[in-house]
Amino acid sequence: MTQQLLQQLVEMRGIETQYVDAWGKPATIAESSKAKLLNTLGYDTSSDEKIQSQIAQDIQSVWLSVLNPVQVIRSHETINLAVRLPIELVNDEHVFKITLENGETIAHSFIPVDQEMTTMAHIDDVEFHEYVVTLPLDLPLGYHDVALTADGDQLGTSRIIVAPQACYTPDEIKAGKKIWGLSVQLYCVRSEKNWGIGDFTDLGLLIQKAAGLGADFIGLNPIHALYPANPNACSPYGPSSRRWLNYLYIDVTAIEGYDDKSVQTIVDSDEFKTTLAHARNVEHVDYEAVTQIKLAALKAVFDVYDAKYLSTNTKQNKAFKAFVESGGDSLDMLAVYDALQSHLKVQGKESWGWPVFPQELKDYHNPAVAKFKKANAQEVKFYLFLQWIAAQQLQDASDKATEAGMTIGLYRDLAVGVSEGSAEIWGNKDLYCTGASVGAPPDILGPLGQNWGLPPMDPRKLYEQAYQPIIDLFASNMASSGSLRIDHVMALLRLWWVVKGDNAKDGGYIYYPVDDLLGILALESHRNQSLVIGEDLGTVPEEIRSKLADNGVYSYRVFFFEQAEDGGFFSPSHYPVQSMSTLTTHDMPTLIGYWHCLDLELGKALGLYPTEEILQTLYADRHENKQAILDTLHGHSSIADNVGRDVNFTGMTRELNNGMQIHMAGGSSALLSLQLEDWLEMDKPVNIPGTFDEYPNWRRKLTQNIESMFERHDINELASKLTQARKQASHK
Structure with missing residues (x-):
């Protein structure tokens, strides 16, 4: 009887017991995984009586609700x-x-x-x-x-x-215009003026320079709020809040009050200058050093600004208060969290996230937290101020894209979740299942499966909250931009849940109300005039691909993954028009890294491959793929005859690098995204999946300042060829 009852509950809660894996074979989740997933959702599966009682309670709660909490319909x-x-x-x-x-x-x-x-x-x-x-x-x-x-x-x-029926697409793209742009990890950007990390002023300059060369967008890594008191928790894909911004991207020098004597005394001190010089010159972003100088300067600027504007009835104070009010509990919760985490750190207490906070402070809604907020009102106000300034500076950068006539301007990136110790979970515990993490089943890139350490939302709680958390997420991440990329877009349909303590391969899929979520996405897309790109890589069921396309979501096509069964690479002219194509991503090696197998070399040094046999198979596959790429490029006349045809004698050159990019530009995808790293012919990746502290993920900077980068003849020539190839593709 137990299995029958368990299966009834499994079906009621949208747990998928069978799926098609990345190799196209049917797979089944273990019986033990079903029970564990139900336990994570709050069910007691220890006996038939308890399971039966909970099924009855679930049915009863529906009947005692006169109306459903929410209904999404199309116009x-x-x-x-x-x-x-x-x-x-x-x-x-x-x-x-x-x-x-x-x-x-x-x-x-x-x-x-x-x-x-x-x-x-x-x-x-x-x-x-x-x-x-x-x-x-x-x-x-x-x-x-x-x-x-x-x-x-x-x-x-x-x-x-x-x-509406589908997401928004700009009229020019609807009319067939094919565009290109640059994708950048903002923290990687070097400039003559930044403080060791790219900032919103750099972003504005990058927009102006790139637009001048024909680019129609700048794509950003997630710029979500991280942890001011824990600067080394720097992954943009493991944020504290996805609704708010990373204050480290603020250009302190651009805030009114920076020139005040009290601020200048701090930034002119020898200690500050030494730390600033170090932060600027190191190869990797030193988050602790950047945090130290930025927080010191920002607090001093805040004191000046607060005294001048935010303590009296000024237009600035009215604007600040309106911003805080519109941010509601979500903004207040982040500011209180940041202030609280900072206090605990100063006191020498464990503070990486709310799970290790003192018991009375583990929930935003606790009376002790309200007491803390009242006693530390000025510090909380400081963190609110940082979000206000960050939003203004991001908007200023976006305005530069509009002024430059970019078709899209900025495109932002929405991470699939928040980390376990995040403010977002601290403030809405009911919504998140902290006994599980989001991940992926075994696939070609991760044979053991993946566990990303991001607690998932409970789909039923999301429904009971009338989808407000998702509405807020979409709206806030479409602000100050012309497009939104949704990381792991399959999350709208289903997520692979891994119960705490289990291996990633022992997880299971839990379904989400995909049609409702796509409806909300379409509505916010039109309200914000934001084109939507769905990152649909990995184990992707066909049902979601066609559904996304019907809902106006642009697919994500990576050249190296677009291979036929015989090993040949599909021509980009065969990609769907409704897609964004790219050569590489932040999880992949650069073009030089790929061609010279530097990623495999690095992976071996980091111990990522269990056996030498696996590594040699990867080397052999890479060798075959590179030959197939050369065949493709020569077959389409994308590279000149003087570039070798035999992979054994053909290394990565600037001509081959540029030829691959121009080959992509002739394709049919409406959008083409290129990496600044490949323009600069860099060899090291920004992130190595499957590593934590073995490699400096999310820290590697660009090798050149953006001011000098755009003065290079070879870069200007490449941009001109890309623009020309995109124009020709528009007329095919």
Whole structure:
């Protein structure tokens, strides 16, 4: 009986027991994994009685909810709302009061018994009926509140989200324009003025320089908020909050008040100058040094700005207060978290994240946290100020893209989750399942599977919260940009959950309400005029690829992964138009690194390959792939005859490097993204998947300042050829 009951609960909670793996073979998750996943979702699976009782409770809670918490429909679709009522109410007149987003109200009266009844149930000896009520309304796009009343009593509330059919695409791209842009890890950028890490002023300069050469976008790594008190937790894909920004990207010198004597005394000190010189000159970003000087200067600037503007009735104070108010609990929670973590660190207490905070401080909603916030109001205000300034400086950079006439401008990147010790989880514990982590099943790149250390959202809790956390995520990450790349876009359909303590291969897929999430994505995409790119690499079910395409989401095509069964590489002219193509990504070697097998050499040194046999197989595969690439490039006349045809005698040269990029530019993808590292012919990767502290991930800087980079003749010539190739591709 247990397995049967367990399976019923598994199906109710959207746990997928069978899937197709990366090799196209059917795979089944273990029975033990099913029970563990249910335990992580809060179920006790120790006996038939307990499982049966919890199934009954779940069913009962649905019947006792008069309305569903939320319903997402597409524009011009019929609005059908489910209503569940005890039998004694079904002959009474009921009224739906719909409050539109603009404040307008609409009422619709009905008698339940006159509607279509779909099902019935007995709960505690009371008979309940479920009806479907059709609203004869054509609601505008947006978020609308619904209240159900009878005899003046409110029986339930809900939300209707009306979404467009598909995500937004700029008119020029719709008309066939093919564009190119540069992808950059902002922290890698060197400039003559930054403080050892790329900043928003550098971004503005990069936009202006790249736009002058024909680029139509600059793609960023995630710029999510990290941990001011824990600077070495620097992965952009393991943030503290995905709604807010990394304050390290603030250009301190651009804030009013920087020139004040009190600030200049700090930045002119010998200790500050020594640390600044070190931060600028080292090969890798020294996050501790950068944090030390930036926080010291930012606190001094804040004191000046606060005294001048934020303590009296100024227009600056009104703007600051409006920003804080619109940020709501999410912003307050981050600022309080940053102040609290800093305090604990100063006191010498363990402070890497909320799981090690003192018990009374482990939850944002605890009274002790409110007491801390009140006692440390000025420091909390400082962290709010940092988010306000960061948002302004990002917007200034985005405005430069608009002024330069870029088709897209900035494109931002939304990470798939937040790290376990994050402020985002600290403030919404109900939503996250901290007993599990997001990852991936075994695939070609990760034969043992992957565990990313990011606790997943509980899909049911997300639904019960009327999808507000997802709405906020999409909206905030589309701000100040023209496009959003969604990392691991399959998360909209399903996520591979790995229970704490288990191997990644022993996880299982849990499904999410993909159609609802895509509807919200489309709505926010139109509101923010943001094109959406979905990173659809790895184990991707066909159902999601076609669904994403139908919803206007652009696919992600990486040249090295676009291989036919015979080992040959597909021509980029065969890629879908509705896609962004690229040669490499932040998880891959640079072109030089790939061609000279430096990534395999590095992997061996770091102990990433269990056996010499596996490594030799990778070398052999690489050798064959490089020959196939040369065949492809020569076959399409993308490189000149003087570039060798035999891989045994052909190393990576500037001509081959540029030829590969121009080969991509002639393709059919609407967007082409190129890496600045390959323009600078760099050999080291920015990140090596599967490593933690074995390699300086997320720290390696570019080898040249952006000011001098764009003065190089070879770079200008490459950009000109890319622009020309994209124009020709637009007319094919």
